[in-house]
Amino acid sequence: MSAFVQQVVNGVAIGGIYGLIAVGYTMVYGIVGMINFAHGEVYMVGAFIALVGFVALAMAGVTSVPLAIVVVLLAAVIVTAVYGWAVERIAYRPLRGSFKLAPLISAIGVSIFLQNGVALLQGARVKSMPPLVHGGLDIGSAAFPITVSYLQLVVVGVTVLLVVGLTWMLASTPLGRAQRACEQDMTMAALVGIDVDRTIAVTFVMGAGLAAVAGTMVLLYYGTIDFMIGFVAGVKAFSAAVLGGIGSLPGAILGGLLIGLIEAFWSGYVGVEYKDVAVFAILILVLIVRPAGLLGRPEMEKV
Amino acid sequence: MVADSLRIDTVGSTPSPIMRRRLRDAAIAAVVTAVMGLPLVGVEIVATASGTTLYTRFGVWAAAVIVVALGRLALSLIADALAQRVKPASAAPTAAITISGAPLTSIAGIVGLVFAAALPLLPFSDRYVLDLATTVLIYVMLGWGLNIVVGLAGLLDLGYVAFYAAGAYTFALLATHAGLGFWLCLPLAGLVAATLGVALGFPVLRLRGDYLAIVTLGFGEIIRLVLLNWQSVTGGPNGIGDLPRPTLFGLSFAPTAPVGEATFAQFFGVAYAPEQRGAFLYLIILALALLICAFTWRVRKLPLGQAWEALREDEIACAALGINPTRAKLSAFAAGALFGGLAGCFFAAKQGFISPESFTFQESAMVLAIVVLGGMGSQIGVVLAALVLVGLPEIGREFADYRMVLFGAAMVAIMLWRPRGLVSIRAPSVRFDNGAVIAGTARQ
Numbered sequence: 001m002s003a004f005v006q007q008v009v010n011g012v013a014i015g016g017i018y019g020l021i022a023v024g025y026t027m028v029y030g031i032v033g034m035i036n037f038a039h040g041e042v043y044m045v046g047a048f049i050a051l052v053g054f055v056a057l058a059m060a061g062v063t064s065v066p067l068a069i070v071v072v073l074l075a076a077v078i079v080t081a082v083y084g085w086a087v088e089r090i091a092y093r094p095l096r097g098s099f100k101l102a103p104l105i106s107a108i109g110v111s112i113f114l115q116n117g118v119a120l121l122q123g124a125r126v127k128s129m130p131p132l133v134h135g136g137l138d139i140g141s142a143a144f145p146i147t148v149s150y151l152q153l154v155v156v157g158v159t160v161l162l163v164v165g166l167t168w169m170l171a172s173t174p175l176g177r178a179q180r181a182c183e184q185d186m187t188m189a190a191l192v193g194i195d196v197d198r199t200i201a202v203t204f205v206m207g208a209g210l211a212a213v214a215g216t217m218v219l220l221y222y223g224t225i226d227f228m229i230g231f232v233a234g235v236k237a238f239s240a241a242v243l244g245g246i247g248s249l250p251g252a253i254l255g256g257l258l259i260g261l262i263e264a265f266w267s268g269y270v271g272v273e274y275k276d277v278a279v280f281a282i283l284i285l286v287l288i289v290r291p292a293g294l295l296g297r298p299e300m301e302k303v
Numbered sequence: 304m305v306a307d308s309l310r311i312d313t314v315g316s317t318p319s320p321i322m323r324r325r326l327r328d329a330a331i332a333a334v335v336t337a338v339m340g341l342p343l344v345g346v347e348i349v350a351t352a353s354g355t356t357l358y359t360r361f362g363v364w365a366a367a368v369i370v371v372a373l374g375r376l377a378l379s380l381i382a383d384a385l386a387q388r389v390k391p392a393s394a395a396p397t398a399a400i401t402i403s404g405a406p407l408t409s410i411a412g413i414v415g416l417v418f419a420a421a422l423p424l425l426p427f428s429d430r431y432v433l434d435l436a437t438t439v440l441i442y443v444m445l446g447w448g449l450n451i452v453v454g455l456a457g458l459l460d461l462g463y464v465a466f467y468a469a470g471a472y473t474f475a476l477l478a479t480h481a482g483l484g485f486w487l488c489l490p491l492a493g494l495v496a497a498t499l500g501v502a503l504g505f506p507v508l509r510l511r512g513d514y515l516a517i518v519t520l521g522f523g524e525i526i527r528l529v530l531l532n533w534q535s536v537t538g539g540p541n542g543i544g545d546l547p548r549p550t551l552f553g554l555s556f557a558p559t560a561p562v563g564e565a566t567f568a569q570f571f572g573v574a575y576a577p578e579q580r581g582a583f584l585y586l587i588i589l590a591l592a593l594l595i596c597a598f599t600w601r602v603r604k605l606p607l608g609q610a611w612e613a614l615r616e617d618e619i620a621c622a623a624l625g626i627n628p629t630r631a632k633l634s635a636f637a638a639g640a641l642f643g644g645l646a647g648c649f650f651a652a653k654q655g656f657i658s659p660e661s662f663t664f665q666e667s668a669m670v671l672a673i674v675v676l677g678g679m680g681s682q683i684g685v686v687l688a689a690l691v692l693v694g695l696p697e698i699g700r701e702f703a704d705y706r707m708v709l710f711g712a713a714m715v716a717i718m719l720w721r722p723r724g725l726v727s728i729r730a731p732s733v734r735f736d737n738g739a740v741i742a743g744t745a746r747q
Contacts, residue, residue, distance in 0.1 A: 035513045045343070052342040055357050082338045091715045101459050102718045104513050105675055108461075109714025112668055116707040121343050129355060231664065235524070238517060273532040280521035280528075287514055288506045 002144045007268045008261065013152040013221070015260020016159035020214040021237035022244070022252035023166065024207030030183045030247035031203050032096075037107035038087055040234015041114035042208050046080040046215030047225045048118060051127055054219070065132050069154075069220070076212040084208025088201055111230075119227040128224045155217050162210060163253055170249065179203060183247070232276065236263075239283035245296020254294060325379045333372035340364050411683060419589055423582035433581040437653065439693045440588040441646055446673040446685035447595045448642030453671070454679035455599070455608065456635035457615025458508075459516040462523025463670055465503075466496040466640040468530060468662035470647025475543040475657055476536070485549040485652045489645060496644020497637045504636035508629055523667055530659040542658025548580065549587060549652050584653050591649060595642045596682055602638075611635050665707075672710045676717060 021043050028036045053072035062068050091106045136149030170176035178199045181189040190196045218233070219225055240259045244251025259279055266275045286293060345364035346357045422436055445467060452460045470492035477483045477491060507518045530537045537543065548555065602608035610631040614621050622628050651657045673692055677684030692710065696703035 035517060037516075048348075049342040051348060051355075052346055052357065055348065055355050056346070059357060079338055079342060082335055086335055086339060091718075094719050098718070100512055101453075101457065104459060104516055105671075106715045106718040108668065108671065109675075109711045109718065111711070112672070112707055112714065113711030116711060118343060120704055120708055122348055125350070127348050127350065127355065235517070235521060239521075242514075242517075274528065277525050277528045277532075280525050283521050284507070284518050284525075287510055287518055291510065291514065 002140060002146055003268065005140075005146050007264045009146065009148055009152060011261035011264030012257060013155045013260070014263065015240075015257035016155050016253075017214045017217050017221070017256070018233070018237050018240045018259050019253040019256025020159055020162065020210045020217075021233060022240040022256045023163075023249060024211050025238050025241040026244070026246055026248060026252040027179075027203050027207055029241070031179060031186075031200055032092070032103075034092070034103045035107070035238065036092075036204075036207070037104060037234075038091075038110035038114060039207065039211060040230035040232075040237070041111045042080060042083055042087065042230075043211035043215045043233060043237075044225070044227065044230030045083055045114060045118065046076050046208070046212030047219050047229065048122060048127075048215075048227075049079050049212065050076040050216040050219050051129060051225060054129060054132070068132070069216075073213060073216050076216050077209040080212035080215070081205045081209045084204040084206075084211075085201055087208075088204040092204075093197065093200070111234075115227055115230060122227070124227060126224050126226045129219060131223055132220060151220055155221065158213060158217065159253075162213065163249075166206075166210075167249060175199070175202060235283070236276075236279050239279055239286075242283060242291075242293055243286050245293030247297075248293070248295045251293055251295035321383070325376055325383075328379055329372045329376040332375035333368050336368045336371040337364075340367050415683075415686070416593075423585055430581050433585050435693070435697060437581070437585045437588055439689050440585070440592050441650055441653075442670065442673060442689040442693055443686050444588065444592040444595060444646045444649075445643060445670045446677065446689055447592065447599060447682065448639050448646065449670050449674050450677075450679065450682070450685055451595075451599060451602075451611075451642070452635055452639035453674050454681070455603070455615065456611040456632060457512070458632060458635065459512055460519045460636070460639065461516050461664075461667055461671065462519035462521070462526070463639070463643055464662045464664070464667040465519075465523040465526040466500060466643030467647040467650070467666070468526055468659075469496040469499050469640075470644030471651040471657045471662070472530065472537060472543075472647075473644070474648040474651045475546055478546050479543060484547060485648070489648050492648035493641045493644040496647065497641040499644075500637045500640025501633060504633045508632040508636065520664070520667075523664060527659050527662050527664075530662065537659075540658060540660075542656060542660075544656040546651055546655045546657070548655065549584065551583060584649075588649055588653075591645055598638070598642075599682065607631070607634060669707075669710075672714055675714055676710070678721075 021039065024039050024042075025036060028034065028039070050072050053075045054068060057068045057071060062071075087110055091110045092103055095103045095106055133149070133151045133154065136147050136152070138145065138147055140146040170179060178189070178194045179202075181192070181194055182196055182199050186196050189199075214233075215225075218229070236259055237256065240255035241252045242255070243258055244253070244255030259282070262278060262282065263275050266272075266278045270278075341364065344367050345361055346359050349356055349358050419436075423433060445463070448466075449460065449463045452458050452463070473492040473495045474485070474488040477488050478485075483491075503519070503522055507515060510518060531540060533539070599608075603612070610621070610626045611634075613624075613626065614628055614631050618628055621631075650661070654661075669692065673685055673688040676691075677686070677688035692706070695706050695709075
């Protein structure tokens with residue numbers, strides 16, 4: 001039983017990270033209607049920027065861990081957001097209104113470019129970092145041991161904070177209203193004076209920023225990254241977005257948590273070999289059985 | 304379109320604001336590159352004995368920023384110049400290409416075919432050339448197979464490598480466990496791959512285009528992970544080795560034959576040479592590739608092929624016209640899978656050894672890049688793209704490293720400028736005299 005609860009704790013922490021990436025997929029899908037295939041790579045770039053940040057701060061003699069995390073988080077979010085903006089501006093915006101596979105193929109091109117570009121610039125070998133956050137809380141008793149590491153608390157805390165902020169922003173700021181308007185009908189939104197191009201760009205920037213947070217958290221959590229991490233994490237986060245209902249913000253987080261939990265339980269009780277197979281199988285099953293996901297609305301294709 | 308008209312207006316009045324705009328764009332590009340490049344280009348993460356440290360490369364970083372800024376400036380100058388020049392005759396080029404396209408490509412096709420068939424006899428074809436040509440042809444075959452799915456039917460399949468793997472492992476398992484030879488396994492491998500294609504396609508082909516892409520991607524990964532982890536059957540990461548090589552009606556290409564059998568060299572009374580096997584393998588893959596080419600060429604004229612192309616353009620209109628979208632899609636998917644399986648079977652026989660490493664997503668991406676760069680639906684284009692992709696690393700090591708980066712960038716560039724590919728020669732079916740195309744254009 002204690003192992004069960006421990007797996008829940010582990011699953012929630014990793015699920016929060018998937019959820020943060022999934023939000024980027026779901027927001028972009030909601031507004032532009034395309035799968036941003038390069039989103040996983042943007043997350044990978046975010047993790048690399050965070051690693052550079054941590055090493056640079058360590059070389060500069062910064063010893064305070066909380067300060068380092070905050071500074072690196074901010075730097076990673078800002079630089080990765082620029083990546084998100086640039087990708088949208090160069091590879092997606094000119095393709096609005098092109099034939100339907102064009103943005104997806106372009107996104108795959110961006111994904112190949114970023115992945116191999118990082119491999120070329122930073123080398124293909126695994127990069128590692130010593131753990132920064134040690135220790136954790138022991139809750140439960142000797143007969144019922146459960147450990148929640150401080151890092152897991154940080155991950156969950158940051159995720160909750162960001163999701164609450166994002167929900168508030170979507171519900172009650174002019175930007176959020178513009179985003180919801182673009183999601184419903186881009187032409188009408190443009191007619192009532194919303195700058196659609198800017199709103200879409202901001203959406204990509206926000207998605208990239210969240211991916212950078214996820215990248216930083218993964219770096220802290222596992223301590224190792226390489227140029228390939230974006231692919232599997234991207235597919236899993238996309239599965240999370242689809243499972244929760246693509247286009248729905250709470251759905252993305254719920255899907256992320258479920259994927260994280262499934263992965264943790266599968267690793268804990270079945271074995272690590274087939275844990276990715278389980279996630280991919282869920283993705284396929286959801287798309288076949290209930291394409292609208294758990295919290296999404298079914299969509300009709302209009303002529 | 305709004306931007307265009309604004310630009311024309313400013314061109315008419317004063318030239319200086321437009322130059323100022325270009326300079327501003329270049330400056331923005333420089334700043335963006337500087338920010339993006341600093342952590343990834345400007346520094347290198349290096350693992351040393353005492354821990355991870357950073358080496359700076361600010362020279363490369365500055366150079367990248369300058370190149371991007373100048374490139375952005377040049378690009379806007381070129382784009383503005385083109386916008387002014389091309390304006391009056393925007394519809395003409397398509398017509399010219401379509402009319403001249405057909406005979407030109409058929410001549411090029413015949414010349415290429417004769418050259419390809421005669422390649423083993425040419426003086427410069429040693430083992431290295433034949434091996435390279437065989438690899439190119441494997442990719443041509445995969446490209447042509449995927450072209451049926453992506454180029455003709457418009458279904459984006461990101462897990463094509465799964466069928467390639469299915470064909471390869473079918474041959475490997477049948478050869479090692481049942482002792483079957485290459486020629487018997489070849490149709491079986493194609494059959495297994497096609498069955499897999501139908502089994503996957505049946506539930507997922509109702510999905511929208513981009514969902515289908517993700518599902519096929521997931522399927523490809525599932526197949527690879529199963530191959531990697533099902534140790535007792537597939538050998539896991541160690542793969543399966545010692546696969547039999549193809550024989551010519553029982554004549555092997557080995558230096559010596561088992562008792563009671565003859566090698567190719569003995570039977571025909573020629574001296575044994577290792578090139579003979581290379582040439583034989585090359586001719587097999589050439590024949591297989593031509594089989595797909597002929598199939599595609601033929602099927603495009605049949606109702607089935609026309610249904611595929613119609614489906615790519617507009618699914619709802621197809622359904623309204625009485626075409627069964629699911630059946631049409633399924634047949635395209637199965638045909639693509641069949642040819643992928645044949646290619647996989649050949650690959651396994653050529654290598655004599657297979658492991659899951661040969662069937663990663665990278666491989667799917669490479670085949671997709673070949674199809675996209677060659678021009679979706681174009682046969683010659685796929686050959687050229689495969690030649691470039693496989694040939695580039697042979698020119699030099701540095702090209703091998705930059706190859707996928709260049710291909711990624713090229714995929715984006717193609718989508719921006721020539722969405723139908725570099726060598727797109729697909730003729731529209733119906734056309735008004737003034738050049739307005741009603742069917743076969745890039746429509747949403």
